[in-house]
Amino acid sequence: MRILRGLLLISAALAVPASAQQPTFSNAVTGFIKINAPVVALTNARVVDGTGAPAKEGQTLILRGGNIAEMGDSSRVKAPEGTTTIDLTGKTVIPGLVMVHEHLYYPTGPGVYGQLGGSFVRLYLAGGVTTMRTGGNVNGFMDLKLKELIDRGEAAGPSIDATAPYLNGPNSFQQMRDMKDADEARKHVTYWADMGATSFKAYMQISRAQLRAAVKEAHKRRLKVTGHLCSVTYAEAAEIGIDNLEHGFLASTDFVTDKQPDVCPGQQTGQRTIAALDPAAEPFKALVKKLIDRKVALTSTLTVFETFTPGRPMPPGLDVLLPQLKQQFEQNYQRTSQNQQSIYATLFPKALALERAFARAGGMLLAGTDPTGGGGVVPGYSNQRQLELLVEEGFTPLEAIRIGTLNGATFLGRDARVGSIAAGKQADLVVIDGDPSRTIADVRRVETVFKQGVGFDPAKLIASVSGKVGLW
């Protein structure tokens, strides 16, 4: 990055006083910052604004007070005297990613999910994620506390929509409560909303009565509920008023013929029916219509399913993992690649076709990564991979970027401030060395991530956790 004038590579000692909207950063955070000035001009940039509109060449953006104060052709918009100016010739600015199925935990051992929020929030930011919803919580207070620490400038990471611990019925997960009845679902929502949770996630063994009670209580507080379902069908959840469904259609049990109410027939049983589903046939089209009529958004999490599918490339980012976790995933990868019987050989391409059909019919498709499964979904890297997979699914790069930015922000009710690039909006921007509007893989080439106008250094964020992701 060439800095033409007003050279201001700020270190901890030289930190410029924060503007009204920005927190005062702790020393630990200032070490990750490479640009922090009262006014920053990004000149000669290619802008992909996140709305799906074509890229605009030769743009200048003036960042002031955490916002995009002005934007337009570089011939017209001039940087005020003494401004920190960064020439982005040949480079692209996209909105900070807004992804909605993120987690601050990772599978570390049999049935155990390690609380890795400390490293994950840095990796998410390094990958270009400036806003995210955690889509389920097995950390207790960690999601809520990290959200606060980041907001206060004491940790580097995206702005977090923090989810409460999962809403679930009797289950065999070690880190998940067995809710007994609908009244407990209501109490769970009340307690965690009071503690600061801003969204909720229903899980595979919840009953319709529990889901109904949770949705009612959350909606009273204008909070949203999503679900990775199994015991409750997508159609039932839509009628109950759920706001969002996770994992595309791969968690749908709507097409299991002998499905018992409130009973999860097993994820695989549901997935066998999905693998056999015809996207053009009436039963699927009726479900899509119901979801759209009820304004239920759908989250695509192709990154986690890719790790289950034979013949797919090794996922990016494994080098940041603790060596044992890296090795553990590599063994899983070998096992997956040798599994000739894997249902994912047909299910993964079907997942793409069904999601695409939903979006093309007018449904609201969101993006997330889900760093769970058998490992290998590494925050930040996986968010970039998710955009690549949306292009493989059949979206244009501009559409994929919109799904991973403005759609997420719109669902979260934050689109007035973030999710797209326009004068007046918050300066959450990713500077990319390349042109992702043509070659989506260029999203991996992140040079700087601006959050509220402050430019973070992805290399430093990654270096600070590299080889240790798995410990904290």
Ligand SMILES: [Zn+2]
């Ligand atoms: Zn998940």
